[in-house]
Amino acid sequence: MNRPxxxxxxxxxxxxxxxxxxxDPGTRAMLRRGLGRPPEDIANFHAHAVVTRYLPERCDHATERAFYTVAALVAAQPRGARDQEAAEATSAESTDEATAENAAAESTPEPAAPEDTAEGTRRTFGQTLAWAVENGHLKGDMxxxxxxxxxRYRTDRLHRELPKLVAHLRADLVPIDWGYLLRDLALWDEERDQVAKRWxxxxxxxxxxxxxxxxxNGEPATPNNRESEPA
Structure with a gap:
């Protein structure tokens, strides 16, 4: 399975x-129990029924862990964050339907988009953190x-520590691109330095x-985005 x-x-x-x-609050609660835990942990026993259908065959440890971690992170979001995503999904579906209708009416097919076209409209984890700082949700130094x-973390440590930061972001309704986050987590074993550098x-x-x-635009800077210079 390639990256796209x-x-x-x-x-x-x-x-x-x-x-x-x-x-399904019951299934959501079962998925949430796997937060920070490896796929083989008994806490993920019920998560297998949800996650396995999406796993690539013969995937490596980092890829498998990425799918289970993202599933737990999505399930662990507070109510306000879940409602935000539900509203965004509804809006996206309406937009897709309108686009499909327009395309059908025009009859001229659009050329296929390059693999990386989505980079312009999607947000990597590094971009998400920057947006959070510049909008006052996080301190730049932190x-x-x-x-x-x-x-510096290896894969298993990363998956134990990352949920704390994600929880902070989602509590403040900072959107996270789960697909891009999963991709980067799946690459962590083999390309940790490259992924970290990109972030x-x-x-x-x-x-x-x-x-x-x-x-x-003549707008003032957000107070939280001021940080001390590195020593």
């Missing part, structure tokens, strides 16, 4: 998990330190872009 396929599969799983969040720690670079690049845009 991995993201697409993750998106399908997350769509299914959102329906579970809305309609995020920089947390990114430094996450970059850090995109964090700083996105903050710079937001700050420049605010300066251009």
């Amino acid at each position: 396929q991995l993201v697409a599969t993750a998106d399908r799983m997350v769509a299914h998990l959102r329906r579970i969040n809305e309609r 995020v920089r330190e947390r990114l430094h720690l996450l970059a 850090v670079q995109q964090y700083h690049r996105t903050r710079d872009q937001i700050q420049r845009q605010r300066a251009t």
